[in-house]
Amino acid sequence: MTNHDEAATVRPLTLAWVSRHLEVGERIVKTEALHGGITAEMRRLTIGTPDGGTRDLVLRTFVNVEHAEDWLDREVGALTLLTGTGVPAPALVAVDPTASYCEYPSLLMTHLAGRTVLDDEGLETRVPLLARQLVAIHAVRPAERPRKYVALTTADTVVTPKGADAAVWAAAINVIRRPAPPYEGRFLHRDFQPGNVLFDVPPSGQADARIMGVVDWAATSWGPADLDVAHCATVLALLHGPAWGLRFSRAYEEAGGVLAAAASERLYWQVRDGLACSEEVQQVAQPWREAGRTELTTRTVEERLNAYVTALMDTLG
Structure with missing residues (x-):
């Protein structure tokens, strides 16, 4: 067995466990x-088959992660549920939730x-594809509902970026003081965003891009469609600029999705997710830089978050 790099090395007990499931x-x-x-180590394993061919599997490992058993149980439940639904998710091979x-x-x-x-290139094509895929996910009707969504951010945990308009952020924080x-x-899905969507972009160009899969189902929950839409919108705003965050909600509706009827209710979910990112900007930005978006420094992402929250609050007039 050869390793692509040191980080790819599979630990001995895990290697033996994987081998038993081949x-x-x-x-x-x-x-x-x-x-x-962010939360787990991910490895692609190339498997040699008896006929001389190969196939690939993915190994997801939670190292010293609190509630790892819960995360894995939820992901297993989601992957099992999604089998045969048309939503392009991985198929479960094996799980060891308690190590x-x-x-x-x-x-x-x-x-x-x-x-x-x-990348920014081709975003005009990908945003409608993301919206249609999320509508399809929300159309899944499980026989047994997953647990209710959890929103950990509170008015007291929000981190106002340096240089942000204090009055705007205070008003935004007041929005989430209200009951949901x-x-x-x-x-x-609860973490539906470009980093968890796999695209095929053929040589003919971005205009012919299509979604091949959606991954990372460990946070699946039951809750308002607005919450998933708000999260993808926030990530798009930080990756590509605030205008794209605002655009995604419209794309979701254009794809047939239904959001809260009242503008104030939509704003609640949009602001809640935007403010949630304030607590983990550095954690969010680092994987993007590792993926090639080196210009997305922590400070740049903070500035985009501030601009996005300001744009959301401007919708109040």
Whole structure:
């Protein structure tokens, strides 16, 4: 077995566990670290087959992550639910949520073709595709609902960026002091954003791009569609500029999605997610830089977040 780099090395107990879940005559011939994740280590495993071919699997490992068992249980539930729905998600191969066999809690799943695309080029094509995919996710009707969404951000934990308009941010914080608006529940991904969507962009260009898969289902929940839409909008605003965050909500509706009827209710969810990012700007920006967006310094992302929150509050008139 060869390693693409040191980070790709699979720990001995985990390696043995993976091997037990391969088909007869198969073996791991190559491992490669997949970058961009925040909560878990991701590795692509190339499996040699008896006929001389290969296939790929993905190994997801939670190293010293609190509530790893819960994350993995939710992901397993989601992957099982999504089988046969038309939503392009990985298929479950094996899971060790309590690290009974592996060094750390781990999940083994099929590898999906495609790649994450974080560049500005081709965004006009990709945003409608993202919107249509999210509408399809929200259309899933599970026989057993996942647990209710959790929104950890509070008015007291928001971190106002340096140089931001204090009055604007105080007003935004006051928005989330109010009780959450009533909503019609939907099946939520809870981290749907470009970093968790795999695209095929053919040589013919971005105009022919298509979505091949959606990954990272560990936070699936039950809650308002507005919350998933708000999260993707925030990430688009930070990656590509505030105007794209504002555009995504419209794209979702144009794709047939239904959001809260009242503008004030939509604003609640939009602001809540935007403010949530204030607490983890550095954590969010680093994987983007590692993926090639080196211009997205922590300060740049803070400035975009400030501009986006300001633009949201401007909708109040």
